[in-house]
Amino acid sequence: MIKNEKIKASEVQLTGLNGEDLGIIATREALAMAKRLKVDLVCTSLMSSPPPCKLIGAGQAKQEALQEKQQARKLEQGPKVKEIRLTPQIEDHDLETKRQQAERILQSGDAVMLVVKISGKEGAKAKELLEMLLRDLSPLGRKRTGIQLSGKQAAVQLDPL
Structure with a gap:
């Protein structure tokens, strides 16, 4: 100047x-x-x-x-990745709260990592839960990777549009 x-x-x-x-x-x-x-x-x-x-x-x-x-x-810094943790047995009201939290994060321009803790044979239920959340959040963000099932958790990352 x-x-x-x-x-x-x-x-x-x-x-x-x-x-x-x-x-x-x-x-x-x-x-x-x-x-x-x-x-x-x-x-x-x-x-x-x-x-x-x-x-x-x-x-x-x-x-x-x-x-x-x-x-x-x-x-220059780019978006931050914020993690939201869930369980397969989550109640409807709690799921709605987590969905709203993810919406706020995506609207602010940051990425969201949705992680579902699993134990035993809950993998299918966790994947179903993540797919439902991905459908609901699709107007605000797109998934960077597919749903990854690894050991004791299932995870997917959503980037803001």
Whole structure:
């Protein structure tokens, strides 16, 4: 972010405090206007000629740059995987609560790992339960892998759409 005297162009495309277009102005005049209004002259892009600049309140320019950095970092990290644990003998009300929890997680942009703890011959029942949840959650997410039965648990991961 280039501010005030560091702008080297001879003229700039100036935007006012309220977003109004002030046209192409000599950089010296734009700096004088910024000082008179007690604000900063900030260059938004160096890729065009004349470069577009805005008049922004002193603290606001730093805050905008910080927000852009935070957004970039958030997008860079990608979705988190949150696990929801179930049992094959789950009651209807509890299942509905877990479904709603999974919906909230998917809507917030994170992935959900649905894990059903099994013991003995409950594998078929667990797979059936996961298939039912996948059908219910299909408008919000798609499965990354198939249902995986391994030892004492059955699991499937849903990614947000």
